[in-house]
Amino acid sequence: MNILIASFAVFIMLAGIGVVGFTYYSTNVVLPQDTTPPLASTIYASDTKTVIAKVGAQNREFVTIKDIPQWVQDAVAAAEDRNFYRHSGVDYKGIARAAWNNLTGGDKQGASTITQQYARNAYDNLNQDTYARKVKEAILASKLNDRYDKPTIMQHYLNIVYFGRGAYGIQAAAQTYFGKPAKNLTVAEAAVLAALIKQPEPTATHKGYDPAINPGAALDRWNYVIGGMIAEGWLDANGKPPHPTEYPKTIKKPNARGVGVDFGINTPYGNVINYVAQEMRDMKLCTDNEAEVTDAKPLCSQALSKGGYRITTTLNDKMQQAALEAAQRATKGSELYGQPKNLMAALVAIDPKTGRVLAYYGGDNGTGTDYAGKNYDNGVVTGGHSPGSSFKIYTLAAALDAGKSIDSRWKGKAFTPEGVKFRVSNAGTDNPSCGDSCTLEKSTLLSLNVPFYYVTQDIGPDKVVAMARQAGITTMWQTDTNPQKAHDLTKEDPKDLAPSPFYHVVGYGQYPITVLDHANGVATFANQGKYNKAHFVKLVEKQDQDTGKWRKLGGEKLDPRGGQQRIKKDVVADVTSVLEKYPAQVNRRLDDGRKAAEKTGTWELNEKSPEDNGDAWMIGYTPQVATAVWVGNVKDRKKIEDKNGNKISGARMPGAIFQRFMNDALKGKEELDFPPAAHVGDPNSGNGEAPPPQVPPGCPNPLNPFCPPENGNGNGNGNGGDTTIPGFPTNPGPGGGGGGGGGLLPTTPPRQTY
Structure with missing residues (x-):
């Protein structure tokens, strides 16, 4: 009876084959022209070797057949389709054999060829387990076989098939399991990967063939693949490699952080990925208009996740690690480790001569708040922090540019300006040691507010805003609205912004700015007044799928002049000559006597708690690196104190982060000096009393x-x-x-x- 049933089943199957053949010739099944699967983009540090992120719906990297060794192709054929090189896309003998075995109680078998599997994975609506699907799959497989030669079909298949652990395609699989490209796989390693294809991940009925999960079954399947390669003459034959005798021992363990889908988004590099996406938009490598979408210009929302780009960033991996070791709470031994949970730090370091962002820490992932940059929520732009006295570098530069001198003397005693209710005072004292005869140099070093209020009143607050814009501050928030309103300084005239909404208190840093902007502004001072826009992308490449070669699509455009001269060199030299004295002031000098210019800043928690700090900063630079560090709150604004209840000022926690980062970042680099002071301006241009x-x-x-x-x-x-x-x-x-x-x-x- 079983034999009769089986014979009838084979008859039905053969009849089905006839239907497939008839349908093939009587219907028009169109093959999609673009069968390229979505490719993950890989983002590298500036060394072009260190992968900092992979972004994509699937972790897949395209590889051409010429970079896939023959034994890798043969191992996959031995595992999935031993007649691959002989059939025409559909293995009719295999179908009959599978039907016979399935109906007579033999080993349960499928009958899909590699070509059919590729068709099922590459085209939509072929995942339903129906007879109609199987017919269409067979038709597509036959037509694919007519269009492409066997190596091309194998290339397509090996770039789309799933190997487990989030790895799609042979290139991603080779990296995931062995940490190497596919072209460097050995025969034994190829057999491990080929063995996975049948069932790469466990189900309720079978644990699959991942050697980390089911080592016994993985070994049996590996032996099956090796045996098939020998039987087909792909091993041990003349001109072929010998068969391996030992199962590989260097297989990587599964990565708990989930290498594959959006690897990098949920790390501190996540915010960098957001900047990379924006810079690709700025380079016009993608579009937000669906009507403009082409193969060369995809939607920006899908570019990184599907485009398969290779992007080299400006990040210095050594400096990035130094930033995390100093500022990230999760890093044991960092300055925030073990500190109150409301505290948050942000750090940005920039190469002054190029504008390249060398290190960026704005939070632990790219989906939450970026504490170093701008955030967008329902049309509201946030992200600024009041810089306090660290902003005085721009006020000082504006004063010198207006003809004042660092030796000019200004009133320093607290007072109430005419026509306002608030009192202008200095942090900690209403009557500083210099009284009403404070030089701009001493006022800077003592972080006095009163002289800087007078300076701003004298030269005009618009001049301070303009100088900040020239240095690199792109966005500033007014604080008398809820939510605070962001102003784009690159588009608005400072004369229209000051004295309203940016009043004279802009001179000592009331109005919020981002850490990234502040670092960019500081970098302009480090570069003797020459501005280079901060950026994250050095190079964007895309692979030519015909040749496998990578071609440049876009990249950074460095100013051959070393930057745009936005602030006079002599003005910067005088500002730097003052800031050079600050490290000793706050005991934050760098190792080995390395020259650095520094400035701290704090801003009060609120009007009701002016004695408590809500923001604390340390900014500074050497000729090689400019850095801004901020410490504040994770969410709700609270007073910032360390675990011992000490008030956090700029010289304390931000200063410790800055000092530690700069020492690590500059280790081994040449110790460079700054140009001498130029002594610009009129020493008698202030409103203060004559010197004693x-x-x-x-x-x-x-x-x-x-x-x-x-x-x-x-x-x-x-x-x-x-x-x-x-x-x-x-x-x-x-x-x-x-x-x-x-x-x-x-x-x-x-x-x-x-």
Whole structure:
């Protein structure tokens, strides 16, 4: 009875084959012209070797048949279709054999050839397990066989088939399981991958053939593949490789973070991917208009996930790791590790001479808030943080550009401006050591607000906004709206923005900016006033699928002049000469006496808690690297304190992050100096009082009638609690006898912690 049933089944199957043949010639089944599957894009660090992300609906990299060894092709044929080189797309003998075995209780078999499997995976509506699907699949397979030769069909198949662990195609599989390209696979490794195709992942009824999950079945399947290669004459024959005798031992373990779909989005590199996508849009490599879509210009929303691009970024892998080690909470030993959970840090480092972003940390993934850049939510642009005194570098430059001098003197005592309700004061003191005779240099080093308010009032707040724009600040938020309103400084005239909505307090950093913009502005100072736009993409390439070669589509365009001269060199030289003295001021000097220009900044939590900080910054630069560091809150605005309850100022946690990052980033690089001060401007251009009388040489001396009497305050006036600055009075306190000492600080101080 079984034999009769089986014979009838074979008859029905053969009749079906006849139907397939009739249908083939009597219907018009059109083959799609573009059978290229969606390809993941791979994003590299600047060394072109370190993969920082893969983006795509499927982890797939295209590879041409010439880069797939013959033994890899043969292993796949031995596993899936041993008649591949002999049949015409559909294996009718195989169909009959499978039917016989399935109906007589033999090994349950499928009958799809490699060509049919390719048709099923490549074309829509071929995944339903119906007779109609099988007929159409067979027709497509036959027509594919007519259109393409066997190597081309094998190439198509090996670029689309799934190997498990999120790897689609032989190239991704070779990297996922063995950490190498397909062209370097051995015979034994090829057999491992070929064995996976039948069932790469476990189901409820079978554990599959992944050696990490089901090693016994994987070995049996591997032996089956090797045996088939020998039987077909693909191994051990004349001119063919010998068969392997040992199962590979170098198979990589499955990656828990899910290499494959959007690998990189959920890491600190995720925000970088967002910038890469935007720069591709700016390069016009993609479009947001569906009517403009072509093979060469896909939709921007799909470009990275389906286009198969190879993108080299500007990120320096060593510096990026240094940024994470210093600023990322999740990294053990970082400055935020073990600190209160409301705290968040952001860091951006830029090469001043090119604008290349060397390191970027704005958060732990690309789907949440980017604390270093702009965020877009229902048409609202957010992302700025009040820079506080770190913004004074732009105010100082604007003052010098307007003819003021770093030696000009300004009033420093707290006051209430005419016509306003708020009081302008200095952090920590209403009456600084310099009183109403504070030079711009000393005002900068002591982070005094009052002199900078007067300066802004004198030159006009629009000049400060304009200088910030020239340096690289593209967006600034006004703070008297809810939500805060973002202003694009590249499109709006500073004269229309100041004094409203950006009032004179812009001079000391009330209005929020992004960490990326601040780093770009600082980089302009590091580059002697020459501006280079911060960017993330060095090179975009796409593979030619006929030749397998990569061709350039776009990339960075560096200014041959080293940048656009936006700020006068002499102005920058004077600003830098002041900021060079700041590292000793806050005990954040770099290793080995390396010259650096630095500035801190903080901004109050809110009007009700002016003594508490809500933002803290450290910015700075050497000629090679410009860096901005911000510390603030993850979500809701709270006062920022460390785990010991200490108030976080710019010199504390941001300063520690900055110092640590810069030392690591610059290790081994040449120690370069800055140009000397140019001493531009008029020293008599301020509104402050004349300086106190100069003390004659040789004083104090009770026998010298020209010496002023000693007042018990050591070397002069106290500085109102400010930290020691070389060349300025120390803080000995009232009374006492003798000076505050002095002496040189060690060249390489230990890193300050808290």
